[in-house]
Amino acid sequence: MEKSLTKVHQAFQEALEKKVFSAAQLWVGQGEKNLLQLNIGKLSHGDQSSLVDKNTLFDIASLTKVFFTTSVAMQLVEEGQLILEAPINNFFEKLDFDPNIKVHHLLSHRSGLPDWRPLYESYPKDYPKEDLNSSRLQDYAKKISRLSLGQLPGEKRVYSDLGFILLAIILEKVTGTSLKNLWQQRVAKPLALTRSFFGPVDLKKFSVAATENCPWRKKLIQGQVHDENTFALGGISTHAGLFSTAGDLEIWVHELWRVLAGKSLWLKKASLKRFLEEPKLGWDSVSAVASQSGSYFSKLSFGHLAFTGCSVWMDPRDQKYVLLLTNRVHLSRAHPQAIKKFRPKIHDLALEALALV
Structure with a gap:
């Protein structure tokens, strides 16, 4: 195994030299046992x-969609507070969305909404005061409601940040609780997570991998959320915003294995299984061709990717998992192909070294 792990280290060294990223964590395990912990690089190239x-x-960007939003949505559906078949117009009294868009369409990226729009552009380039977050979120919803659908609701999957942004208002409305409190009450506290929270992060207290030299904010981003739409909301949203470590994400993965075994008090097995049915709600599936999960995750696997270069993949067939956190947008987001080439390669090398193929 030592010889095989040498290949893993060599691949990381090559990626660091090519500046695919400056910082990375790779944690691999099976069931509730960690088999590999690699923490590599520096917080920034400089x-x-x-x-x-x-x-x-690390800024885990869209992993927020599963770590936070999907986790909370599964609980609320289980409790009967969130109805997947409910039209989203039920939650937006003064807005007029297509009446056929339902909550499950937002979760499965089948609402027909576009993938992304720069909703942040009309706002100042500094964090808003907390009392402005709600009004800005409502403003986002108004802007989204005016967009034309690219296809009929339910017709096909088009990954959409905008759909997940709308879930922020829906989750707050059905619970009467802020997103920040929902995160603490339903995920962070029950799972005893100590290094996962929404920014801004105090750089005097925490080690944080830098992200981009942001062309909009005109500075290197470190401790602030990279995603501009989330930044303009004060750093808290349902589509991005969380900072975390591979260690905290592993705690969550282990809990999901307990859920599937019917041994969790956090969530019922049936609730997770419902969200893993096709079309999956919140979760990504393994692609049939050139999957970012690599060669060894079965079609039963589920996970998610993040724009900043982070990912999580879990395979219930043998309970293996791979957590990869990087800052691939440092110093620029302009070269996404580098991480797309590196991720499946490092997954395969690590799983081969650990005989998890």
């Missing part, structure tokens, strides 16, 4: 002293 360790925080 920082020669601050090394990545297991406590380094």
